[in-house]
Amino acid sequence: MTDTSKHPTKNGARTTPPPAADAAAGGVSRRRLLGTAWAAGAGGLVVCAAGGAGAYAATRPAAPTPLTRLGAEAVPFHGTHQAGIATPLQAAGHLAAFDLAPGAGRAQAVALLRRWTACAAALTEGRPAPDHDTGVALDAGPCSLTVTFGFGHSFFDRTGLVKQRPVQLDPLPAFSSDHLDPARSNGDLWIQVGADDALVAFHALRALQKAAGATARVRWQMSGFNRSPGATAHPMTMRNLMGQIDGTGNPQQSAPRFDEQVFVPAKPASDGTTPAGPAWMANGSYAVVRRIRMLLDDWEKLSVDAQEKVIGRRKSDGAPLTGGTERTAMNLTKTGPDGKLVIPADAHARIAQPSANGGAAMLRRAFSYQDGIGADGTPDAGLLFVAWQADPLTGFVPVQRKLDRGDALSAFIRHEASGLFAVPGGAAEGEYVGQRLLES
Ligand SMILES: C=CC1=C(C)c2cc3[nH]c(cc4nc(cc5[nH]c(cc1n2)c(C)c5CCC(=O)O)C(CCC(=O)O)=C4C)c(C)c3C=C
Ligand SMILES: [Fe+2]
Secondary structure (H helix, E strand, O other): OOEOOOOOOOOOOOEOOOOOOOOOOOOOOHHHHHHHHHHHHHHHHHHHHOOOHHHHHHHOOOOOOOOOHHHHOEOOOOOOOOOOOOOOOOOEEEEEEEEEOOOOOHHHHHHHHHHHHHHHHHHHOOOOOOOOOOOOOOOOOOOOOEEEEEEOHHHHHHOOOHHHOOHHHOOOOOOOOEOOOHHHOOOOEEEEEEEOOHHHHHHHHHHHHHHHOOOEEEEEEEEEEOOOOOOOOOOOEOEOOOOOEOOOOOOOOOOOOHHHHHOOOOOOOOOOOOOOOOHHHOOOEEEEEEEEEEOHHHHOOOOHHHHHHHHOEOOOOOOEOOOOOOOOOOOOOOEOOOOOEOOOOOOHHHHHOHHHOOOOOOEEOOEEEEEEEOOOOOEEEEEEEEEEEOOOOOOHHHHHHHHHHHOHHHHHEEEEEEEEEEEOOOOOOOOOOOHHHHOO
16 A cells, blocks of 8 residues: 555645635536535525525525645546556545446447546546536545556457557466455456545546446446545554555655556666567556455454564554564564564565565555455455556566465455456546557
């Protein structure tokens, strides 16, 4: 996961318009529509007011105040990279995969991506959805809404674009800990929605589903959440449902290698290596999506000391068990008075760290989920794990292979669904997402 602080970021930066910038650029904002609704309401109030000044005073709405910072923050939809990758984590998220309808091919996919692009661009600016807006987000600002689009392996067969399919999209290898449900895995197309307001996130998801029309059907959908901005005394790394600080070891946006670890380079690197995938993937990224159930009844039986040994970090502040603060490097050779490694050999953070995996790095940007109690009577809760990387063959795959062999956390989690999606670079103004692929 990424840090939740709201400072401007290199990619997917949040922009807070001044309070007066109520109308989003180039369109009527949802708040402007609301103002119109109030004006109509006020007309009614005048009639009511004839019945007595008291009735008027009791029903008169308060004068509109500027949106809070949380509501007003907007993440630009257009740009080099799609938003929702390097964007700070939002409080509400939805992941949805779609399959093209029988008979739908490349032409229908182009029309769909045009509609989705127009819809996402409007909503992320705080404007109503084109065509028919449901009104669910009528009174809210953009709330840092992002919409991110990706293509699955099967999309290329459906659209006659197999020659353009990157090898990076080949199905992930099977792992011994997999308990995958095919109905909730993969899909032709993938959408990630994130926002700092649950209604804004739902509104966007619903608008995109409706915009799919008869062209594509929802294959699966998952909803997640994170802490709300401002819930903690200071911005900090997210906690997951096991109570751990999760995201510390992520590539930091300020680091020189961040872009090359997360995004497909636009041109070959200085050492002559080729970008991960065809030209249309320049500035894109690969998303590995895993629904990972946490076996919370078992986990919560462990003492905090035992839980910390499973991860190799302190539960309270995320610092390595070898001491320091959250950002202190793990001392992997330090032993305790008993002669044993302080960070055990099977500790999750030890096994997953880049230096133990040939430098493999990924940006983990997860949402927690909870869907009540499962058929087995235990919580259906865990992590909608989304890992972003320039190349899953050197990112997620080797790390998961290693974790699969000896991670102490394995006893407390279960991978229940999986997806791998090629997420193209961002659309410029006037372009639609995926245009460089679909018109190649
Ligand atoms: C294959 C990749 C990974 C999976 C799957 C995964 C699942 C998973 N992880 C946690 C909790 C934590 N993970 C932490 C660190 C960490 N995890 C991965 C990779 C996967 N995790 C990496 C690459 C790292 C960073 C290692 C490093 O560089 O130090 C941590 C420690 C804090 C942190 O660095 O984020 C926690 C906690 C859960 C609960 C989970 C599945 C449900
Ligand atoms: Fe992890």
